[in-house]
Amino acid sequence: MGQAGWRVINVRKRVKPMPGTNHEARWWEPQEKGRVLCTLCPRFCSIPPGSKGFCTIRRNVGGKLVNTAYGRSTGFAVDPIEKKPLYHFYPGSRIFSFGTIGCNLGCKFCQNWHMSKVQDVQYLSQFYTPEEVVQLAFDKNCIGIAYTYNDPVIFAEWVIDIAKAARRRGMKNVLVTNGYITPEAREELYRYTDAVNVDLKSFAENFYTKLTFSELEPVLDTLRWLVHQSEVWTEITTLIIPGENDSSSELDRLTKFIAQELSVNIPLHFSAFHPDFKMMDYSATPLSTLKKARSIAQKNGMRYVYLGNVLTSEGQNTVCPNCHRTVINRDAYFVDEPEMVDNLCRFCHHPIPGRFNMEEKPVIQNVNKQALS
Numbered sequence: 001m002g003q004a005g006w007r008v009i010n011v012r013k014r015v016k017p018m019p020g021t022n023h024e025a026r027w028w029e030p031q032e033k034g035r036v037l038c039t040l041c042p043r044f045c046s047i048p049p050g051s052k053g054f055c056t057i058r059r060n061v062g063g064k065l066v067n068t069a070y071g072r073s074t075g076f077a078v079d080p081i082e083k084k085p086l087y088h089f090y091p092g093s094r095i096f097s098f099g100t101i102g103c104n105l106g107c108k109f110c111q112n113w114h115m116s117k118v119q120d121v122q123y124l125s126q127f128y129t130p131e132e133v134v135q136l137a138f139d140k141n142c143i144g145i146a147y148t149y150n151d152p153v154i155f156a157e158w159v160i161d162i163a164k165a166a167r168r169r170g171m172k173n174v175l176v177t178n179g180y181i182t183p184e185a186r187e188e189l190y191r192y193t194d195a196v197n198v199d200l201k202s203f204a205e206n207f208y209t210k211l212t213f214s215e216l217e218p219v220l221d222t223l224r225w226l227v228h229q230s231e232v233w234t235e236i237t238t239l240i241i242p243g244e245n246d247s248s249s250e251l252d253r254l255t256k257f258i259a260q261e262l263s264v265n266i267p268l269h270f271s272a273f274h275p276d277f278k279m280m281d282y283s284a285t286p287l288s289t290l291k292k293a294r295s296i297a298q299k300n301g302m303r304y305v306y307l308g309n310v311l312t313s314e315g316q317n318t319v320c321p322n323c324h325r326t327v328i329n330r331d332a333y334f335v336d337e338p339e340m341v342d343n344l345c346r347f348c349h350h351p352i353p354g355r356f357n358m359e360e361k362p363v364i365q366n367v368n369k370q371a372l373s
Contacts (some may be wrong), residue, residue: 022061023070026157036065041104041153042184042218056102056118057152067202069100070158071127074093074149078140080333084148084176087267087307087318088245088354089195091328092335095174096137099149100158105178106213108278109293116317117277130162135170144172144194148189153181156189164191167323179222180214188220195233195355197269198223202238202245211244220257227262233355234262236270237308240285240293242300248296255297265353270294272309306364326355 027040027236034049035053038058045053052059057069066123076098081090103116110116128136135146152159152175163173179198181189200219201212208216226234236258240246258266270293272285281316290307294315297305307315318328318338329336339346343356 003365012275022059022066023157024211025065026188027182028061028065034060034063036060036063039182040067040156041180042182042215043104043180051174051369054106055104055151057100057154067155068159069102069155071129073098073100074118075129075311076136077131078142079146081143081146081174082330082333082335084146084174084197085193085237085269085271085306086174086197086235087173087236087306087328087330087350088304088356090143090172090339091318093143094141094143095144095145095146095172096133096140097146097148098133099147099152100155101150102154103151104154104180104214105151106212109238109239110277111274112149113277126329130158130165131134133162134165134171137166137171138169142171144174146174146176148174148176151180153177153185153189153223156181156185160189160192167192169297178212178214178324179219179226181218181222183225184223186225190226190230190232191234193231193232195235196226197235197237198226200236200238200254200258203250203257207245211241212258223262235267235269237271238293239271239273241273241279241335242283242285242289245288246285246293248292250294251296252300254301255293255300258297259301266302267304267306268302268329269306269308270297270315271307285310288306290315290330302349318352320348320350320352323348327352 029037029039031037031046036047038045038053043054046059047053047061057067059066059068078094079097081093099115101115101118119241145162147159166173173192175193175196177196177198191212202208205216226232258268270290272290274284275282285367287310290310294305294307303321316330317326320327323345327339327345338356340352340356343352345352
């Protein structure tokens with residue numbers, strides 16, 4: 001997940017339970033002896049009466065599955081869209097960001113663990129209706145809402161209700177997610193989503209098993225579906241952890257998968273790890289490792305590869321793959337006016353995939369290599 005934002009509007013505070021604490025969930029089935037089966041994510045938690053699932057916010061109350069975080073956030077912030085990170089989705093714009101508590105993964109390296117690992121819903125803020133969240137975003141002059149910090153999949157009911165209200169106001173919806181969701185749930189969740197950044201944490205099953213307590217294949221399946229069967233603008237982030245997912249062979253497999261099975265036009269972000277949560281004994285990712293990852297990705301045909309969580313001028317700008325001129329210049333989160341006409345490079349008129357004009361027709365992302373050669 002992207003790290004929590006700045007300009008905090010409503011910080012976490014301990015409050016009494018508010019309306020909406022036990023909002024009946026979607027995607028569940030009753031089982032014997034009062035249990036319920038949650039079908040939202042590939043964990044398929046079988047939850048006994050009075051207990052909660054792995055994510056901590058989906059609970060069995062009286063034989064029904066409820067979302068205990070519906071309407072309640074850990075706080076709101078206004079972020080640059082580049083912080084999600086999304087580099088080809090309305091560059092330079094502001095996005096209204098929030099999350100809740102809990103997560104359906106158990107990442108030992110979580111950089112937002114103070115939100116995702118909290119289990120007490122009393123640390124959530126006052127209750128907000130979907131319309132109130134949208135109005136807050138509108139009042140802050142944001143293009144839309146980002147559901148982030150912890151994973152939005154686990155509070156999908158609230159995401160969907162807010163996203164519908166945002167669409168009615170002409171605002172955009174962005175998910176920053178681990179992609180760990182079932183086919184049953186993802187179509188409804190992403191129906192109202194305009195852009196997504198998916199954390200592809202590794203390309204090794206043992207990494208997912210050991211460090212996230214989950215599986216790789218459902219994430220790959222989500223990515224295939226997003227790129228080939230939806231209209232959601234998709235970018236990918238991989239956090240590079242020294243000694244865990246930074247080998248040349250793994251980076252080669254990961255970037256070949258994206259280039260060959262998804263699209264060479266997907267913006268790929270390699271981010272530097274810093275010691276956190278249960279991995280404080282690890283070293284931060286060297287810049288040289290990120291540069292190596294970028295080089296491997298480019299060798300495998302990836303056209304837009306960016307570097308994050310480090311101070312470097314390399315891997316920040318968007319460069320036209322045809323004439324090799326910079327079309328979007330970035331300095332941290334400050335973005336110059338793009339050198340583009342609609343979605344075309346101003347210098348050679350080559351198409352740059354993404355969303356750059358609020359009124360334009362979306363640019364197809366999953367075109368093959370030859371189509372843009």
